[in-house]
Structures are given as C-alpha cells and as structure tokens.
Amino acid sequence: MTKFPLGATLIPLIPLAALGWPLARVINQKAYQPVEAEDKASGPLTTAFLQINSAHPFAELTVTIEEASWTFAPDEDEKEIHYERDSKVTLLVSVTWPEDTPKTALRLELIPEGIEARFHTLWGLGKATEELTFTWEE
Numbered sequence: 001m002t003k004f005p006l007g008a009t010l011i012p013l014i015p016l017a018a019l020g021w022p023l024a025r026v027i028n029q030k031a032y033q034p035v036e037a038e039d040k041a042s043g044p045l046t047t048a049f050l051q052i053n054s055a056h057p058f059a060e061l062t063v064t065i066e067e068a069s070w071t072f073a074p075d076e077d078e079k080e081i082h083y084e085r086d087s088k089v090t091l092l093v094s095v096t097w098p099e100d101t102p103k104t105a106l107r108l109e110l111i112p113e114g115i116e117a118r119f120h121t122l123w124g125l126g127k128a129t130e131e132l133t134f135t136w137e138e
Contacts (some may be wrong), residue, residue: 004083017057043083044084045084046082046083046084046085046112047080047081047112047113048052048065048080048082048110048112048113049079049080049085049106049110049111050070050077050078050081050108050109050110051109051111052072052077052078052106052107052108052109053077053106053109054095054104055093055104055105055106056104056108057074057098057101058064058072058095058098059094059098060079060094061094062093063093064089064092064094065081065083065092066083066092068082069085087135088134088135088136089110089134090132090134091108091110091128091133091134093106093122093132094124094127094129095129096127097124097125097126097127102116102125103125105122105123106124106128107119108121108137115136120132
C-alpha cells in the first residue's frame with residue numbers, strides 16, 4: 001500500500017512552516033538606527049591634550065570635567081579630550097596606586113589648543129582625589 005502523496009508532502013513542510021513565521025519577523029525588521037546623543041554643550045568645545053606623568057605606576061586614574069570622564073590605563077600617558085570653552089575649567093582627579101607604593105607624585109598637564117598649558121602635581125599614598133581649577137585670562 002502506498003502513502004497518500006499529499007500527506008507525505010505536507011508532513012516535512014510542517015517544521016519549515018513553523019520556522020517561517022519567526023524567520024519572517026527577523027528578516028522584516030527595520031534597519032538598525034543608532035541613537036544620537038544630545039548635544040549638551042551650550043558653547044564651542046575646546047580640544048586639549050591631557051598628559052600624565054607618574055613617579056610610580058598607578059593602578060587606576062580617572063579625570064572628570066563636568067559629566068565627561070576619562071580613564072587612563074597604567075601604560076597610557078596622554079589623551080585627547082574635549083570640554084566646553086570657558087576662561088576656567090575644573091577637573092576632578094582620582095588616582096589609586098598599588099598597595100606597596102610609597103608616597104608618590106602624579107603630574108597632570110592640560111594643554112588646550114591655542115592657549116597656555118596648565119599643570120599640577122598631585123601627591124598621594126595609596127589613593128588621592130583632588131579637584132583642580134585652571135584659569136586663563138581672556
């Protein structure tokens with residue numbers, strides 16, 4: 001006795017039909033559209049280089065200007081940063097050194113485009129956090 005030809009054809013198609021609906025949803029999705037960040041800066045931005053020199057290798061270093069934050073790896077000594085142009089800028093510097101490190105120094109230098117560079121030496125043992133304000137005459 002032979003099998004019913006329509007049934008023999010439909011049975012293998014059932015799993016394919018079950019996969020067709022989720023597959024159609026994946027294929028018919030809208031193209032990826034990245035989220036655009038809001039421009040919170042009210043004025044023009046200043047491009048600057050932030051240079052770090054440490055007497056002893058640090059474990060962790062973070063520099064924050066308003067909401068922007070930059071983290072330095074122990075082998076990094078310079079980053080290009082952008083911040084809102086003003087006659088002064090305030091940096092919050094937080095650094096952690098490994099446990100056996102003696103009292104040590106970290107020199108931070110801010111080099112903005114077109115104006116004089118500013119620097120500060122931060123001293124610490126284990127961990128140090130300091131708020132620095134650099135000013136320029138207009």
